[in-house]
Amino acid sequence: MRKYLITLVPVLMLSLQPGPHAGMSAVPMPPPSADDLKPSVSQEHVEQLVARLLTTHHYRKVKLNDSLSSVVFDNYLKELDGNKAYFLASDISSFEKYRNNIDDQLINGELTAAYDIYNVFRKRYQERNKFVQDNFVKPFDFTVDETFNTDREKASWPKSIEEQNDLWRKLLKNQSLELKLTGKADTSVVNSMKSRYKNLDRYMSRIKAEDVFQIYMNSFAESLDPHTNYMSPRSADRFNQEMSASLEGIGALLQEDGDYIKISDIVPGGPAFKSKLLTKGDKIVGVAQGEGHMVNIVGYQVDDAVKLIKGPKGTTVRLQIKSMDAVAGAPPKEIRLVREKIKLEEQRAKKEVIEISQNNKKYKLGVITIPVFYRDFEGARKREEGFASTTGDVQRFLNELKTEKVDGVVVDLRDNGGGSLTEAITLTGLFISRGPVVQVKEATGDIEVQTDPDPSVLYDGPLAVLVNRFSASASEIFAAAIQDYKRGIIIGSQTYGKGTVQTMVDLNTWLKESEKVGQVKMTIAKFYRINGSSTQHKGVTPDIELPSAFTAEEYGESSQPSALPWDQISSARYDVTRNLDDKLITKLRDRYEQRLKSDAEMKQLMADFAELKRAKEKTVVSLQEAKRKKERDEAEKRRKSITDAAGEPTAANDSSIPAKDPKEPKAPKKDLYLDECGKVLADYIAFIKNPQ
Numbered sequence: 001m002r003k004y005l006i007t008l009v010p011v012l013m014l015s016l017q018p019g020p021h022a023g024m025s026a027v028p029m030p031p032p033s034a035d036d037l038k039p040s041v042s043q044e045h046v047e048q049l050v051a052r053l054l055t056t057h058h059y060r061k062v063k064l065n066d067s068l069s070s071v072v073f074d075n076y077l078k079e080l081d082g083n084k085a086y087f088l089a090s091d092i093s094s095f096e097k098y099r100n101n102i103d104d105q106l107i108n109g110e111l112t113a114a115y116d117i118y119n120v121f122r123k124r125y126q127e128r129n130k131f132v133q134d135n136f137v138k139p140f141d142f143t144v145d146e147t148f149n150t151d152r153e154k155a156s157w158p159k160s161i162e163e164q165n166d167l168w169r170k171l172l173k174n175q176s177l178e179l180k181l182t183g184k185a186d187t188s189v190v191n192s193m194k195s196r197y198k199n200l201d202r203y204m205s206r207i208k209a210e211d212v213f214q215i216y217m218n219s220f221a222e223s224l225d226p227h228t229n230y231m232s233p234r235s236a237d238r239f240n241q242e243m244s245a246s247l248e249g250i251g252a253l254l255q256e257d258g259d260y261i262k263i264s265d266i267v268p269g270g271p272a273f274k275s276k277l278l279t280k281g282d283k284i285v286g287v288a289q290g291e292g293h294m295v296n297i298v299g300y301q302v303d304d305a306v307k308l309i310k311g312p313k314g315t316t317v318r319l320q321i322k323s324m325d326a327v328a329g330a331p332p333k334e335i336r337l338v339r340e341k342i343k344l345e346e347q348r349a350k351k352e353v354i355e356i357s358q359n360n361k362k363y364k365l366g367v368i369t370i371p372v373f374y375r376d377f378e379g380a381r382k383r384e385e386g387f388a389s390t391t392g393d394v395q396r397f398l399n400e401l402k403t404e405k406v407d408g409v410v411v412d413l414r415d416n417g418g419g420s421l422t423e424a425i426t427l428t429g430l431f432i433s434r435g436p437v438v439q440v441k442e443a444t445g446d447i448e449v450q451t452d453p454d455p456s457v458l459y460d461g462p463l464a465v466l467v468n469r470f471s472a473s474a475s476e477i478f479a480a481a482i483q484d485y486k487r488g489i490i491i492g493s494q495t496y497g498k499g500t501v502q503t504m505v506d507l508n509t510w511l512k513e514s515e516k517v518g519q520v521k522m523t524i525a526k527f528y529r530i531n532g533s534s535t536q537h538k539g540v541t542p543d544i545e546l547p548s549a550f551t552a553e554e555y556g557e558s559s560q561p562s563a564l565p566w567d568q569i570s571s572a573r574y575d576v577t578r579n580l581d582d583k584l585i586t587k588l589r590d591r592y593e594q595r596l597k598s599d600a601e602m603k604q605l606m607a608d609f610a611e612l613k614r615a616k617e618k619t620v621v622s623l624q625e626a627k628r629k630k631e632r633d634e635a636e637k638r639r640k641s642i643t644d645a646a647g648e649p650t651a652a653n654d655s656s657i658p659a660k661d662p663k664e665p666k667a668p669k670k671d672l673y674l675d676e677c678g679k680v681l682a683d684y685i686a687f688i689k690n691p692q
Contacts, residue, residue: 151619200299233516268371281324358682366401373419408462418473463488472496493548497557499536501525
């Protein structure tokens, strides 16, 4: 069986998007200078090769034309100045000559557009850096009643230096106010801001031609789909060394996102994973050792941030975090984690038994939580007895649960970003007789149906699969198969929708250059359910949809402009189990909706999500301290209400953080989603025993 790369792999890409902290100045176009960055002959060769590879072998068959050129042009400007704060409108006008000829430059190995645009950006940055230094002579006046719009996506580039200066004044004032509201004195705020921009300046001074080339080539690669990337030799080396090893202290994968360090993934079993205090997409703005001084890391490169975050096992690191779902004006939160070595055992599936009271009856349910689909391929190759695998562990759990006489089983796949395709197939086989599990369509159009060959069924009792917006790839394949066979009920929120397959291409095998030239991660195939529907873009829609704070428009594959579309192929031949027909699903949904009307906790959770959505849509914040403090407190109250209701520990109640009084440990928070999933499964069991 072919091995596929199907996890949500974070690619370490360098981006210069400045976040809500950037800008620029000067009306005439800056003249060329001796220190301008220039392309190498090797880069020109790589550009031609990558263009040929992606237009020939990528799953999405695209032509290099003016239409694609325009998309690449816009992508590149967004990567450099996504908040429209550095370039002036006159700069953008001068760049328009490149909009429709980037396709020709890609074919011919010409990099004029890439470096001309970047070198202007570099000079605009230097002008803005001087503006920053001039504006931190004294603290800002936070009694003035004015506002700032944190969302610059639809804004225009400044038309004059005066307009740009005013934008930057508000940018800097907004950042300063955020720091002041954490309790810092005015002088401390000024010093912190100076340090922040000193870090950013140090970061900018390290940008080499290799980095510019990577940004430009990714503006092209990601116009085809979000999972296709070019990695420079340095980034490729980082990727191949696996960031999880270098960050084993907290168990998180990091990448640069403008002047921020962003969490691109969380390693199952690590301190970050177990604490539930961090989420993919969160940004780290500060790091402190134990009770030491908090170092602001805005503007740091990944390597420098890693040096601060990792450390000896058993030591404590404090992090200041900007949450991925934070509303405008919300303050960064501070968490603390105890570093530890991440063990394989911590990443493996776990089992527990819970009791659910429903309709005056108690139900005993087994819950199997799978953080990732893991498989020891080396152990499997050597046919070692008991080699680590998801299927092997779940098989053991199911036998134990049958001995314990549970009434039903929940497979919890929340936040499971994927893993081994083999394991997704064999795990499905524990619940069905032999048959197809997933279809794979290659870029050539060939379709391979991958099946479970084992006719035995280990568990044929009531089954529920719990998913959320961050269940992806292998998780979606398993959940889709269970749904298509009508073997179990899928509960939760729409899954991520990552239904594509990538392969790594070492460009040195194609180019005989004297030095390393990097790698390309390229999409070459798509996954399809056995009913013919793609898991790409749409993901898996649950039979019972629970409230969620994460919308398809903001998170997941469908939020990416270049995501491959959903489509359909012919269905594979398979026989449904008849365990769960449409009529029964309708009954279960009706019961759930009735409960939703009367369940106080669920009603409150829905109300909080609605309020959070409204708050996130409000991007204009006050720059007056008193008003901003009120906005911040209200935002924090909403966030805490939601995390408490959803059963996600906060820094104040997480079990990994010792309570102030060890004699009064915090009680574990209720997992509202798991509880509701249990109630739906209990209804299912009741209907089976007493059909109506």
